[in-house]
Amino acid sequence: MNAQNIEQFKSEYSTEQLIEVYRQMLRFRRMSEKTAQMYQQGLIGGFCHLYTGQEAVLAGTFAECEKGDDHITSYRCHAHALACGVDEKEVLAELTGRATGISKGKGGSMHMFAPDKGYWGGHGIVGAQVPLGTGMAFYHKYMGNQNICVTSYGDGAANQGQIFEAMNMASLWGLPVLYVVENNVYGMGTAAKRVCAGELHQRGAAFGIEGEKVDGQDFFTVAEAVKRARKYILENKRPYIIEMDTYRYRGHSMSDPAKYRSKEEVQAVKENRDPLIRIYDCLVDERGVKESELKEIDNIVKANLKESVDFAVNSPLPDAAELMTDIMPK
Amino acid sequence: MTTYTTTYRNALRDAMSEEIRRDEKVYLMGEEVAEYNGAYKCSQGMWEEFGDKRVIDTPITEYGFTGLAVGSAMKGLRPIVEFMSWDFSMQACDHIINSAAKTKYMSGGVVDCPIVFRGQNAASGRVAAQHSQDFAGWYANIPGLKVIAPANAHDAKGLLKAAIRDDAPVIFLEHEKLYGMENEMPTDLDFTVEIGKAATVKEGTDVSIIAYSYSVETAKEVAKNLEKDGISAEVIDLRTISPLDETAILDSVKKTSRAVFIQEAWAYASVGDSVASLIQSKAFDHLDAPVEVFSGERTPMPYAANLEELALPQVDKIVEKIKTMVK
Structure with a gap:
């Protein structure tokens, strides 16, 4: 598939739409930063995986998905919830283990779901979301829907055997699934190049599944690829793989000091490939948006976030009776 | 119907x-x-x-x-x-x-x-x-x-x-x-059997034999053999393992005062052990003998016909044991 000319693609987005994209990416970033703070304050327990640095992958993907599409991902799932339309309040209340959390305080950091918004979690077994997401694509084919399931996994999960099993069936049965490989360079503390043979976007080749690798730090590049992939999937009744070349600024989880990489390496990505700076520069330099206007958006995002933190920490803990509910359907 | x-x-x-x-x-x-x-x-x-x-x-x-x-x-x-x-x-x-x-x-x-x-x-x-x-x-x-x-x-x-x-x-x-x-x-298209309900396959008064799946057949054979010795066994088919029909099990044991469980599975951490635990905690005062659990032998299943038979619950052994329970 030939990529559309990126300048032409950019021009399809109005300034208003791009400001909204910037606002979304800021929401992901600010909530991630706040989550780290709250974790350090002891307000959040357990494992906690942040999305800082990878924002363009989500923003670009969602910009080109349609209502009725499904999304499923790993345990690095907080920003995904926001992207699907879940409020910060419900995410932070879940992170703090409150009754008002999106999963009533029973799922925590790794398990957030909003099926009414097409969001299916939130899965803690590395790679397990891939057959599940392939099954959701199976549903769309079964029902004759013109929708896809965006199934995200990382470079670490990419080596799980069940992914190949799922791809085999997705290809055999022509399932409308978009596999998004978020290659953030490290699977926990192990560099992808140490454990992944070959290219991740070519992992479907043996099954006849096409794929490509794009710059996951650039909103427009991601969005253009997803738009094209979605059209290809539905028109050709074929799955597709997009490998997002991205990077996480924090460790694998909050307990990871990330000593397996240099500070300079992280700093270089922050300075040269930061997804927020790119969209910010585009708005200011190419669209003539005032920096004060963007500052104001940041202020509003931060104010909303503060309100959400207050909501979360002031929410009650789950009632003891909740221990034994939601195990079996009524 | x-x-x-x-x-x-x-x-x-x-x-x-x-x-x-x-x-x-x-x-x-x-x-x-x-x-x-x-x-x-x-x-x-x-x-x-x-x-x-x-x-x-x-x-x-x-x-x-x-x-x-x-x-x-x-x-x-x-x-x-x-x-x-x-x-x-x-x-x-x-x-x-x-x-x-x-x-x-x-x-x-x-x-x-x-x-x-x-x-x-x-x-x-x-x-x-x-x-x-x-x-x-x-x-x-x-x-x-x-x-x-x-x-x-x-x-x-x-x-x-x-x-x-x-x-x-x-x-x-x-x-x-x-x-x-x-x-x-x-033939009714809406015929269903309720999940979570055991069935009494055979009524009896001296001992409750509880089982599931093929072991119900074993239990029926055991009960038939016991009849020759004048022992009346009740056979309970669990049908559903989870959720367990505790009421059916306890009601039967309270009637017969003795309980035997038969399963092909290995005993340790098994359904039979859980049922024995249930009976002993909730019907202890009704028991005239310890609950006996007959299970598959604790070995990977052998291929040879004679060894496979030995690895599975044996009708004769169960009958002999129940005779000692019902004196």
Whole structure:
């Protein structure tokens, strides 16, 4: 598939739409930063995986998905919830283990779901979301829907055997699934190049599944690829793989000091490939948006976030009776 | 009420076919279920009737197709997944346990997973250690799963239809030695057997023999032998392992004052041990003897016919033991 000319693609987005994209990416970033703070304050327990640095992958993907599409991902799932339309309040209340959390305080950091918004979690077994997401694509084919399931996994999960099993069936049965490989360079503390043979976007080749690798730090590049992939999937009744070349600024989880990489390496990505700076520069330099206007958006995002933190920490803990509910359907 | 008589194998087929006709969301998936009509011929004629959309042959890839089916169930389809043997579910049990059983709870109740996993369980005869294990206790241990193990054709049909209509993930354990058993059952398309209810197969007064799946046949034979010695045994078929029908078990034990459990599974951390624990904590004062659990021997299943027989619960041994309990 030939990529559309990126300048032409950019021009399809109005300034208003791009400001909204910037606002979304800021929401992901600010909530991630706040989550780290709250974790350090002891307000959040357990494992906690942040999305800082990878924002363009989500923003670009969602910009080109349609209502009725499904999304499923790993345990690095907080920003995904926001992207699907879940409020910060419900995410932070879940992170703090409150009754008002999106999963009533029973799922925590790794398990957030909003099926009414097409969001299916939130899965803690590395790679397990891939057959599940392939099954959701199976549903769309079964029902004759013109929708896809965006199934995200990382470079670490990419080596799980069940992914190949799922791809085999997705290809055999022509399932409308978009596999998004978020290659953030490290699977926990192990560099992808140490454990992944070959290219991740070519992992479907043996099954006849096409794929490509794009710059996951650039909103427009991601969005253009997803738009094209979605059209290809539905028109050709074929799955597709997009490998997002991205990077996480924090460790694998909050307990990871990330000593397996240099500070300079992280700093270089922050300075040269930061997804927020790119969209910010585009708005200011190419669209003539005032920096004060963007500052104001940041202020509003931060104010909303503060309100959400207050909501979360002031929410009650789950009632003891909740221990034994939601195990079996009524 | 009109009835018909058919085998356990065909009863399963009829249950699936009736539910596929009734609900467009129901489909059958598994290895060899379609064109081959099922490894044990439990889906005879179904592919011919329903076609590729509803009766789906999968690659030999249990982890993958189980996850795929679970994902489709979360979206609202109602898959029936056949494992050629429950031993093969070891490849897939991550999705059965971590995805199907736990997601409802992890999501605060908003994600359901209406799915049935079914297939041949325990010792079918001379297939050795990797095709003979009884998984009832393994899956019954997991909150969020229902576990069913019918011991006759009537219950196989009624319980499978109930399982397909249930919104929970259901483990449905069949037994190869029962596939040929014939029973009478209603023709009514809405005939179901309630999940979670045991059945009294034979009434008795001296001892309660509790079992599930093929071990109910063993229990019936034990009871028949005991009659020669004037001992009246009650036989309880659990039918559902989880949720357990505690009332039926305790009521029977309170009547007979003695309890014996028979299972093919290994004893340690098993259904039989759990039932013995239940009886001893909730009916202790009614007991005239310790609860006895007869299980498979603690060894991988041998191939040789004589050794395999020795590895499974022995009618003679159980009869002798019960005679010492009822003096």
